[in-house]
Amino acid sequence: MKLSKATIFGIGNPLIDVVINVEDNDLKNLGVDKGIMHLVDENRQKEIMSYFKNMSPIYHPGGSAPNTLVTCAGLEITGVISGKIGNDKFGDIYKSQVEKYGITSRLVIGDGPTGSSIILVTPDGERTMNTHLGMCQDFSIADIDESLLAKADIFYFTGYMWDTDSQKSAIKHALSIAKENRLKVIFDVADPFAVQRYRDAFLTLIEEQADVVFANQAELSILFDTKDTNVAANSLGRIVNIAAVKLGKEGSLVIENGNLCEITSRPIIAKDSTGAGDMFAAGFIAALSKGYSGKAAGEIGGYLAEEIIQIPGAQFEKSVIKQLNVDLPWPK
Numbered sequence: 001m002k003l004s005k006a007t008i009f010g011i012g013n014p015l016i017d018v019v020i021n022v023e024d025n026d027l028k029n030l031g032v033d034k035g036i037m038h039l040v041d042e043n044r045q046k047e048i049m050s051y052f053k054n055m056s057p058i059y060h061p062g063g064s065a066p067n068t069l070v071t072c073a074g075l076e077i078t079g080v081i082s083g084k085i086g087n088d089k090f091g092d093i094y095k096s097q098v099e100k101y102g103i104t105s106r107l108v109i110g111d112g113p114t115g116s117s118i119i120l121v122t123p124d125g126e127r128t129m130n131t132h133l134g135m136c137q138d139f140s141i142a143d144i145d146e147s148l149l150a151k152a153d154i155f156y157f158t159g160y161m162w163d164t165d166s167q168k169s170a171i172k173h174a175l176s177i178a179k180e181n182r183l184k185v186i187f188d189v190a191d192p193f194a195v196q197r198y199r200d201a202f203l204t205l206i207e208e209q210a211d212v213v214f215a216n217q218a219e220l221s222i223l224f225d226t227k228d229t230n231v232a233a234n235s236l237g238r239i240v241n242i243a244a245v246k247l248g249k250e251g252s253l254v255i256e257n258g259n260l261c262e263i264t265s266r267p268i269i270a271k272d273s274t275g276a277g278d279m280f281a282a283g284f285i286a287a288l289s290k291g292y293s294g295k296a297a298g299e300i301g302g303y304l305a306e307e308i309i310q311i312p313g314a315q316f317e318k319s320v321i322k323q324l325n326v327d328l329p330w331p332k
Contacts, residue, residue, distance in 0.1 A: 006078045006079055006148065006152050006153075007072075007077050007079065007152065007153050007289055008072055008152060008155075008156055008285060008289070009148060009155055009183075010066070010068065011156075011157045011161060011174060012066050012069075012083050012160070012161070013136040013161070014063045014084070015066075015114075015116055015131065015133075016061060016062065016116045017062035017063075017119050018049075018116060018118045018119065019057060019058040019059075019119045019121060020057045020118065021121050022121065022122060026051070026120065030048060032128055033128070034128050036128065036191060036193045037117075037160075037190075037191045037194075038128075038129065038130050038193070039132075039133065040130045045116065045118055045132050048118050057118075058312060058313065061093055061094045061097040061098075064158045064190060065081070065156060065160075067278035067279070067315055068156065068188075068278045068279075068282045069103055070101045071278070071283075071315070072286055073101050073103045073321075074318060075282065075321065075324075076286075077286050077289050079104065080103070080104045080105075081098060081103050081104070081107065082107070082145065083107055083108070083136060084107070084108045085108075085110070085114045086113045086134055091114040094114060100318060101321075106144075106145045106148065111135075112134055113135065114135060115135060115137075117129050117131040118131075119274055121274060124270075125272050125309060127272065127273050127274045133164070136167070137163065140169065141169055144170060144173065144174055144177075149174060149177050149178070150177055150183075152183055153184060154185075155178040155184070155185050155186070156188075157171055157186075157187060157188075158187070158189070159189045159194035160190045160191065162197070162201065175205075179209065184211045184288075185209055185211050186211065186213075186281075186285060187212070187213050188215075188277070188281055189202055189215045189223070192219050192222060195223055196222055199222060199223060203239075206240050207239040211241050212240070212241070212242045212284075212288070213240045214246070214277070214284070215236070216277065217245065217248070220236065223236070229245065230260070233245050236255060237255030237256075237258050242254070242288075242294045243255045244294070244297070244298050246280055247265075249270075251302060252301070254294045254295050254297070255294075261295050263295070263299055263302055265306060266303075270309040272309060273309050274312075274314045275314025276305040276308055279305045279308040281301065283297070283302070283328070284297040284300065284301035287300040287301070287330075290330075296330075299329065300328055307324065
C-alpha cells in the first residue's frame with residue numbers, strides 16, 4: 001500500500017501469539033512467574049509446547065505495538081507498522097493480517113524465524129508470556145523508513161524494544177527523527193520485566209523525550225520505587241505532559257498537565273486479559289488524534305480494554321473494530 005503520510009508510525013515486535021488456556025498448577029510445574037513476559041529461546045518454547053502437547057493452541061498475529069496499530073486502523077487512524085519478520089509461514093500469516101486490516105507495512109524480512117510468543121492464560125484471565133523474539137531482535141536503524149516516519153504526526157513504541165542493542169539503537173535514531181520533525185512521542189513502558197531491567201533509561205526517556213506515557217500499577221511502582229499509586233502517578237505527571245496508569249478492574253488514572261483524574265471501569269467478566277493494555281493504548285491514541293482530552297482518551301481506552309478481555313485473543317476481528325468505532329462513547 002502506497003502512503004505519503006500517516007497519523008501514527010509505530011515500531012514494534014511482530015510476533016505470532018500462540019494462546020493456550022492453562023491452570024495455575026501448570027505455571028508452577030513449568031517454573032514460570034505468573035503475569036509477566038519471559039524472554040526465552042527456541043528450546044524453551046519447544047519444552048513448553050511439549051508440556052501442552054495434548055492442548056489445542058489458538059494462533060494470532062500479535063505483538064504489543066502491532067496490536068495497537070491494527071486497532072487504530074479500525075478506528076480510522078492511518079498507521080504504519082515497522083518491524084522485522086522471517087521468510088517463513090508465520091511471516092506470511094503476519095503480512096496477510098497487516099494487509100487485511102489496512103495498515104501500511106514497513107515490515108522487513110530477515111534471514112531467520114518470525115518471532116513468537118506462547119501466551120498461557122489462567123482461569124482468572126491473567127496472561128503469562130514466553131517470547132522468542134526471532135527476527136524482531138535484529139531490527140536496526142537501516143530498517144526504518146525515515147521519510148515516512150518524518151511525515152507522521154505520532155511516533156509510537158514500547159519498552160519491549162529495549163531488549164537488544166540493535167533495537168534500542170533503532171529507537172534512539174527514530175526518536176531523533178521525531179524530535180527534528182516535531183512528532184508527538186507516545187511511549188508504553190510495556191511490562192514490569194522491561195522496567196526492572198531498564199528503569200533508569202526509561203525514566204530519562206520519559207522526562208526528556210516522551211509526550212504521552214502508558215504504564216500499569218506494577219510498572220509504575222518499579223519506576224518510582226513506591227507502592228502508593230497516587231504518589232507514583234503524580235511523580236509521573238511531573239515529568240510528562242500526559243500519562244495514563246492502567247489499574248485493571250479499578251479503571252485508570254489519567255494525568256494531564258499535572259491534573260489527575262480517576263476513570264472507573266464497567267462491571268464485566270474477564271475471560272482473557274491478553275491485549276488489554278494494547279487496546280487501551282489504541283483507544284487513547286485514537287481519541288487524542290481526534291482532538292479529545294486526556295480524560296476522554298482514558299475513557300475510550302478503558303472501554304476498548306474492557307471489550308477485548310471479554311473474548312479470547314489480543315485483537316478484534318476487523319468487522320468488530322469497525323462497529324466499535326460507531327459504538328464507542330465518543331464525547332459529543
